[in-house]
Amino acid sequence: MNRPRGLRARIAAGFAAGALVLSAGMALVSYGLTRTSLLEERERTAIRAAYFNATIVNAGISGDQPDVLEVLRSLDTGTNRRPVLRRDARWYARSADSGITDAIPQALRQLVEQGRPAVQRIRAGDGPAIVVGVPLAGGTAFYQVDSLTELDRTVQTLALVLIAVAAMTTGAGAALGWYTTRRVLRPLALVADAAHDIARGDLTARLDPAADPDLTRLTGSFNHMVDELARRLERDRRFAADVAHELRSPLQTLAAAGSVLTRRRAALDDRTATAADLVAVEIQRFQTLVNDLLELARSDQPARREPVDIAALARQVCRSRGLPDDIVEVAEGAAVTWHVDRRRVRQLLGNLVDNAVDHGGGPVAVRIGGAGVTGQLDVDDEGPGVSPEDKDVIFDRFVRGRAAAARGSSDGTGLGLALVAQHVAAHQGRVAVLDRPGGGARFRVELPGCLR
Amino acid sequence: MAGMMRPVTAVLVIEDDNRIRLSLMLALEDEGYTVYGAATAEEGLLLHRRSPVDAVVVDLMLPGIDGFECIAQLRVQDDVPIVVVSARDDKRDIVAALEAGADDYVVKPVAIEELAARLRALRRRLRAVVPRADDVPTLVFGDLEIRPEAGEVRLCGEPVAVTRTEFRLLCELAEHPGRVLSRQQLLQRVWEYSIGDERLVDVHVGRLRQKIEQDSGTPRHLVTVRGLGYKLQR
Numbered sequence: 300m301n302r303p304r305g306l307r308a309r310i311a312a313g314f315a316a317g318a319l320v321l322s323a324g325m326a327l328v329s330y331g332l333t334r335t336s337l338l339e340e341r342e343r344t345a346i347r348a349a350y351f352n353a354t355i356v357n358a359g360i361s362g363d364q365p366d367v368l369e370v371l372r373s374l375d376t377g378t379n380r381r382p383v384l385r386r387d388a389r390w391y392a393r394s395a396d397s398g399i400t401d402a403i404p405q406a407l408r409q410l411v412e413q414g415r416p417a418v419q420r421i422r423a424g425d426g427p428a429i430v431v432g433v434p435l436a437g438g439t440a441f442y443q444v445d446s447l448t449e450l451d452r453t454v455q456t457l458a459l460v461l462i463a464v465a466a467m468t469t470g471a472g473a474a475l476g477w478y479t480t481r482r483v484l485r486p487l488a489l490v491a492d493a494a495h496d497i498a499r500g501d502l503t504a505r506l507d508p509a510a511d512p513d514l515t516r517l518t519g520s521f522n523h524m525v526d527e528l529a530r531r532l533e534r535d536r537r538f539a540a541d542v543a544h545e546l547r548s549p550l551q552t553l554a555a556a557g558s559v560l561t562r563r564r565a566a567l568d569d570r571t572a573t574a575a576d577l578v579a580v581e582i583q584r585f586q587t588l589v590n591d592l593l594e595l596a597r598s599d600q601p602a603r604r605e606p607v608d609i610a611a612l613a614r615q616v617c618r619s620r621g622l623p624d625d626i627v628e629v630a631e632g633a634a635v636t637w638h639v640d641r642r643r644v645r646q647l648l649g650n651l652v653d654n655a656v657d658h659g660g661g662p663v664a665v666r667i668g669g670a671g672v673t674g675q676l677d678v679d680d681e682g683p684g685v686s687p688e689d690k691d692v693i694f695d696r697f698v699r700g701r702a703a704a705a706r707g708s709s710d711g712t713g714l715g716l717a718l719v720a721q722h723v724a725a726h727q728g729r730v731a732v733l734d735r736p737g738g739g740a741r742f743r744v745e746l747p748g749c750l751r
Numbered sequence: 752m753a754g755m756m757r758p759v760t761a762v763l764v765i766e767d768d769n770r771i772r773l774s775l776m777l778a779l780e781d782e783g784y785t786v787y788g789a790a791t792a793e794e795g796l797l798l799h800r801r802s803p804v805d806a807v808v809v810d811l812m813l814p815g816i817d818g819f820e821c822i823a824q825l826r827v828q829d830d831v832p833i834v835v836v837s838a839r840d841d842k843r844d845i846v847a848a849l850e851a852g853a854d855d856y857v858v859k860p861v862a863i864e865e866l867a868a869r870l871r872a873l874r875r876r877l878r879a880v881v882p883r884a885d886d887v888p889t890l891v892f893g894d895l896e897i898r899p900e901a902g903e904v905r906l907c908g909e910p911v912a913v914t915r916t917e918f919r920l921l922c923e924l925a926e927h928p929g930r931v932l933s934r935q936q937l938l939q940r941v942w943e944y945s946i947g948d949e950r951l952v953d954v955h956v957g958r959l960r961q962k963i964e965q966d967s968g969t970p971r972h973l974v975t976v977r978g979l980g981y982k983l984q985r
């Protein structure tokens with residue numbers, strides 16, 4: 300299941316990643332810079348203070364019997380700054396500052412004892428600190444340990460703030476990406492809507508070329524495509540109309556002349572009469588064929604739905620074919636007002652009834668039912684039924700039942716059931732041939748959306 | 752004249768295709784009509800003006816004046832029943848021909864029995880409304896008065912010129928005041944179709960409205976009942 304992610308999701312992710320990289324970079328740089336400058340500032344302060352204090356201590360211990368501790372105590376250091384003195388291999392520290400001497404690194408002590416001032420950042424027991432060592436006269440060394448805990452906390456807070464800002468920026472980037480793609484994809488939605496309208500048969504649907512100058516190419520190509528499509532459909536329609544005219548005009552002559560022949564049949568000798576009959580029958584079939592072909596050629600037209608009394612229509616169809624209209628049965632509780640294309644449903648029913656007459660010994664029932672919004676029509680006959688291999692192809696064009704083929708004669712055109720399938724498809728419905736309980740075939744048509 | 756039936760019905764066939772015209776003339780003569788043929792609309796209009804016929808069968812695609820114009824000119828002249836026989840089955844053509852004033856429309860190829868049946872139906876209507884006398888019953892629908900026996904329609908007292916088919920349609924609706932008649936019922940009663948094209952009814956209703964309604968856009972008398980049909984009311 301590796302479903303590709305949507306364009307919007309991918310673009311939003313891209314925006315988020317970009318925002319993350321940018322904001323994280325910015326955060327890292329500002330963190331580094333701030334931390335460095337804060338530390339340096341602190342270090343300078345510490346060194347200044349150390350020299351100042353060292354000067355005081357130096358003055359304080361220059362006497363004969365100096366009270367070293369008193370001198371240290373006299374320093375104004377605050378709580379974060381702890382001075383210690385090493386003199387004659389002994390440590391001197393204020394009582395509160397005892398134990399700090401361990402934290403002073405050996406290397407620093409050596410430097411200072413060699414007479415060179417030194418600074419080092421260390422990690423003391425209670426947090427980071429900075430040690431400044433200042434050599435005094437007579438091998439005495441003054442050390443000052445400045446706690447950096449407060450600074451460290453400040454830097455940590457800064458880091459947290461920067462991380463939060465980076466996260467928020469990333470989120471904002473994703474949101475911006477989502478919003479932008481919605482804006483960017485809106486024209487595509489318009490294209491999709493227009494394409495949908497066109498697919499439904501509305502060839503007047505176009506995109507507004509003035510909507511956005513950046514999309515001129517898209518709207519231009521799209522509208523051009525629809526123009527071409529409309530032109531082509533119009534050409535096909537015209538062709539069908541032309542063919543119709545060219546076929547129908549000679550057929551009219553044949554039909555009229557044929558009826559003159561038929562009317563005079565009694566006056567003809569047997570051979571001529573038989574020939575006249577053949578001509579009349581074939582003219583009839585030719586007419587049906589031309590009409591059916593034209594109907595098929597018009598397949599692209601959508602169904603024009605309107606309220607239709609389906610039971611009345613079915614009875615009409617039966618009567619018009621000389622069948623009793625009491626074979627029409629309406630299932631109990633079934634609605635008879637259907638929203639369908641009257642012309643299509645009339646022809647559909649007529650063709651199913653004709654099929655039952657031609658191949659099934661006549662229809663025994665035309666049943667009207669339905670469930671939900673779907674209307675159901677059954678046309679039953681008591682004929683030989685439809686063999687399984689025929690069931691798949693019976694709705695194809697120019698397929699006639701095996702029985703008819705074996706007889707070598709049929710009044711059908713082989714298009715009747717293809718037209719049924721087409722009319723059903725125009726209603727987004729389904730048609731199937733089933734076995735009728737008790738023998739025979741049952742043609743079942745289901746038309747969704749015709750009951751409301 | 753009242754109630755008189757002419758022994759022979761004269762039909763004019765206006766059709767530019769010689770073979771179709773000849774075959775239609777032969778077949779219609781077999782059906783008992785006296786048939787005149789015309790290859791152009793001009794010729795047909797002249798023929799009808801000289802000796803009016805009882806019905807006209809006309810093609811739509813004609814050289815010179817076309818079928819639509821021909822129908823319109825015939826309609827200006829009188830209310831002779833007009834049946835269009837055309838190879839064009841585009842609904843726009845059908846509606847245009849009916850709006851020009853045709854009474855019926857069949858698509859080629861039409862069986863002669865069918866064409867004869869159409870002509871008979873139109874002729875029956877013709878005979879049914881021959882004027883007889885002044886003291887005939889009047890059906891009143893507000894400012895609209897219909898006298899079926901006299902073949903008369905008046906709007907606000909003024910006579911309205913309607914064709915025979917329009918009149919028959921109006922009478923069918925007037926005989927069932929306030930009741931809805933479906934398009935199929937009207938097709939059966941007025942045109943004698945068992946199953947027919949409902950646009951026939953719609954276009955005729957539209958033409959009628961232009962004559963009997965003050966405002967044909969918002970009809971008061973001849974109203975559409977959606978999904979059911981039409982009814983005539985006060």
